[in-house]
Amino acid sequence: MGHMSVSRRTLLGGLGGLVLAVQMPPRRARATGTIVEDVTTPFSPNAFIRIDERGVVTFIMRNVEMGQGIYTGATLLMAEELDLDPETVQLEAAPPDVAYVDKDMGTQATGGSTSTMGEWVLLRKAAATARVLLVQAAATRWGVDPAACRTEAGVIHHDASGRAVGYGEVAAEAGRLPVPPDVSLRPPSAFRLIGRSHHRLDSPAKVHATAQFGIDARVDGMKFATVAACPVMGGTLVHVNEGAARAVSGVVDILRLPNAVCVVGSTTWAAQMGLKAAAPEWNAGENAHVDTALVYRQLHDGAAQPERGIVAQEKGDAHAAVAGAHRQYAATYQQPLLAHATMEPVNCTVHVTPDRCDIWVGTQVPLRARDSAARITGLAADQVHLHNMYIGGGFGRRLEHEYVEQAVQFARQVPYPLKIVWSREEDITLDRFRPAYVDQIAAGLSSHGNIVGVTHRIVGPAVVARWAPEGLMPNGMDGDLLAAAADVPYDFRASYLDFVRRETPGVVTAWWRGVGGTRGLFVMESFIDELAAVAGRDPIEFRRHHLKNDARAIGVLDLASDKANWSQPMPKGSGRGVAVQFLFGSYLATIMDVKVDDDGSVRVLRAVVAVDCGRLVNPDQVRSQIEGGLMFGIGAALFNEITLDHGRVQQRNFNRYRVLRMNEAPVIEVHLVESDADPGGIGETGTAAAAPALANALAAATGRRYRRLPLLGKQELDV
Template sequence: MTRAEKNLHTGRRGILLGGGGLLLATLWPAASSRAATGMLVEDAPAPFAPNTYIRITPDNRITLILPNIEMGQGIYTSSVMLIAEELGVDLAQVEMEAAPPGSAEITGGSMSIMTEWMPLRQAGAAARTVLVQAAATRWGVGPESCAVGSGIITHAPSGRTLTFGDVAVDASKLPLPKEPPLKAATDYRLIGKPQHRLDSAVKVEGAAVFGIDVRVPGQKIGTVAACPVVGGTLRGLNRDAAMAVRGVVAVLVTDAKDAVCVVGEHYWAARKGLQALRVEWNVGPNGDVNTRTIYDQLHEGLKGPAIVPSPKGDAESAIAKSHASYSAIYQQPLLAHAPMEPINCTAHVRPDGCDVWTGTQVADRARDTASEITGLPKEKITLHSQYIGGGFGRRLEHEYVTQCLHFAKQVNYPLKIVWSREEDITRDRYRPAYVDEVTAGLNEKGRVTAIKHRVVGPAVVARWDPPELTKEGYDEDLSVATLVTPYSYDAYRLEFARREAPGVITAWWRGVGGTRGLFVVEGFIDELAERAGVDKVAYRRELAKANPRAVAVLDQVAKDAGWDTPVPNGRARGVALQFAFGSYMASIAEIEMPAPDTVLIHRVTAVVDCGQVVNPDQVISQIEGGLIFGFSAALYNEITLENGRVQESNFNTWRVMRMNEAPRRIDVRLMDSREDPGGIGEVGTAAAAPVLANAMAAAQGHRYRTLPLLSPRNLEKEAVR
């Protein structure tokens, strides 16, 4: 495994962060307040809690504490499956809690199943082992004569049974095995079998509590406006006009004077009050930034010094000596997250403590910022984790929690802030814009002899987790789909010229390195195949021949999509192959373009090898949803700036793929594998732009190197022909 791959498995988005504090998670209504809050009744017997993931009480209540946050990806179901498989319980028998800050993993980077695969199964197996030992000791028999199923321990020869709760106290006194035996894959009852999501019922019933649903006794609701230009400050406002709006109770300003909040008895009062406030801003040093400023800076980075991580051979010399060379420049835009649940947070600051209710992918950072803003010790901060209505990396940020605390500490009641959709899009933290230049050395047959690839753009990790930036200043997330690919080259040189975009803050998205890198690499490979006059699947197969898992998904998708059969009249196909987030996928899109600005996606076929599948239904759903999310961005989306202000503000200007625009058909095949699981949440999204761009190139006869694909630049045929 390369250093880049190791970083993806153990780095910034997979790390366990230390610290104290308490997290209470109301995941869905339960029979008792204890189950709903995670608190134990004072006079209840001590539970059997062999590790941070499992708690079993003598009344046979089985609670599983989950290390990741549910934001629509189905992790609460898959995590439970991993523990329940080895513990020996049914999914219907368990209650769930979210892990507290300090023991909760950061949820992102498609890392959840990869990082949980062993720990959660080992936790379940260790608990099962001591529970069986406790029962066997009580019966005076050997543990090997006992079996476990549905939370019941059975001694088959005598027919005696005990529940987990019956032996919970005895089990808590036994030492845990250091290496508990795990089930063989052939014995799985849950893993690899389709399972209904455990949170479906409460979501359908409307009983699930998202951050935006939080209601705390005595709370007021505020809506906010930050300076629309990053770095600007408040110049003036009409407080009296806002306070005159019926239902408005307060106008608040942050200490830094970079944001205001109008508080009302309800959201509509706060919204009307904010409109009446007539805020004026000093725009500061970024008032002249526009989209062209950012792209000019990126293109300038194609020349000059750069960081060169892990070069293979002498690519520059090999290209110079090759029969021919070929270059292409690609450009990708800033992207917003635009989750369906706008940013929100509720906080109640008191002299003796602070409660925060929010949806976050980084529980520890939310807790820590509350401690910093209030001056209270971390153990006095109680973080209530809620369902997230779409994360996509947006909730890896916590500045909205910080903002809420700045306002909440000024009042003596619980304050809930809700950003408008316009505030959510115009003050997002954006997926960075990048410019890439790729050059290939080619032999007489058009085959690759060497690749040189320069990436110009920000290093997201430099802000988000500075220690993870290499000593040379390289962000290893950029290695996804560039250094780490299914392909093999005799010589390869990746260069990174860091350029931080002025006037915006860049952040994680639903894949940064993977979505960015795949669009470039798969587009370029497609161009090389076309230039060589070679079938595009065959060209990729040759480059990936040293990687049997990659070749397997490529051959299977070609078969499933009918690649070798004639394309229906008026249609075209495109293909993409990838290894990203620990998983392999090949995809083929079949499209029609009746006009240059109209793309009809008739069918997408995908074949995935993500190692051992935990919940097949959820993997397929993730691929389907990821593709549609990615197609929206690939076709339509770009954040633009004028005079430092983001121009897109709501779904009328930030276009989301409509139902009638979605693929008519998506077919997903999961390869059977016993390899350790890879990630899946960003895999479909990463494939969307390259497979669609390659199909559009086949349909239109010219290349699409600039995103979004239906941008004016492409429609005006500025794309290279």
């Protein structure tokens, strides 16, 4: 599909100027690679919906499915307004195009827990507009008032005359009608689908192994490859034992870039054995001196600098309030580099010819990936065809696309389609890491034990500055870091927050299932818990007092404490911890029970979560996201840290980068609050909740405070 000259304002501005006659690619049957050609030019009232003369409705999905369930949630939104059975809707991944730009992400991207928030009005209006046009076409054919018609399951009915017609039968006529400037949406009282649990629409394809992930790509004539790049960022390739590699049976080609080697084989095994025999040697370059101690030293130096950083929030005179308080209390928190370690390792299949480039990949940023491929190959954007696949775990890793660029650079060197799959070691070693941070925070307490002021300094990288530098850094502040730091539900009388930017040497830092939210919540909720202990007050009561102006936050806190039996004493060696949050437009309260055994091992027994995420689109999927997010977050909080030695990552596989095991999974209870507010995000909220709730539970069990992640690592800070 070529570049469409349509502005985002035209597309999103109330859908009053819907894109007409959009040229869409051939329809794909749900979750398979089968091409199904449309019989005639379909009715395409906008960039999201297509209806052919047989009545087959195709939903062009701009968000990428990576396990979060957006294919189901978004389909429910569309089917609600278009009066369809969601099981009958065909899904198609949107091609790279400006028509599908997400205004919150600033590009065509899936991430940041923005999908449902972004689609809540947009998709419903797109579907409602299509329905109005279809009904008008039927009413005109019958010579009746459109208001006398109703729709049900893809059929338009005129009850007074007993006539009925399917959407497909009037699709051509609907396509000739003027698009209405605005349409009414169904009131919540009329919802049939929204708010009711629905099974995942992509589950059958996954169960029957017809779902196509990036790693499943198969192309005629394709050859298999694996790569090794210099394990130290900025290093270069010095030598490859090409003779030994070519002596391996099945090795076809050996390709080079200045910093990487690619061994191509007739099978993946041949490529892997050929790469092992190639034994690449590296010049580590200028980052060979980088180690973890240097990273933390720079962060702590930034925390100690006397000058102001970039001031992000200044409410009252917080420094004076803290200094003049009845009691002062301060703490420093340290968080490590983290890898994504997705179950599906990085992979990309590319075929470059003189006038075309085809890419098969799972990516969260298809437009950026396509444009990079065009730049590398010298082709026009409409000569690059990106086939976006299911993603086996994104977590922000596939908001990066350097692996697509690498694959295109190698594929340019050969005439055949090239499928590259990184090894797990390559995937972790050359990840784009969640940054390490140091937070320095202080508060003043009144004689009654209430907070009178808070000062807070964040030290670390600005992910936004690299990923989205075009205007998302007002005054040099990474706005993402305000999550759970400045944007808190607590009512502090005076507060001050500044940011000292320190970019991590030797690695690239990136998004990781929330950066600001996961970092900030661990700091803020751990500190609030410490303040409650200093004030001699119950952690729930202390929070409730400071949440007095936020009814939704108090609501989830009260619900969680009730369901978790907060006041029930815990046995010796066990503890119960709480965390409250407002992140991604959603409120959560999380309470965890832990047991610390005599040998120091920790068992997470139970997690109780109360969720107010606004209007519930698919309640079952909200529960699943909380459960999965907590599992991801618990494993990271307990075990995970990326360390560097001579510029090299020391954790290269799951033997040293632990994931939570099945026998370690706690019982999880999720309690949902009915709300009339617009939907908030949910994909990263459970992950953010894990570390602070766990740290506070461990503190209750052991009597010591946990200010460094991972919680089961050493607790001394690297000052």
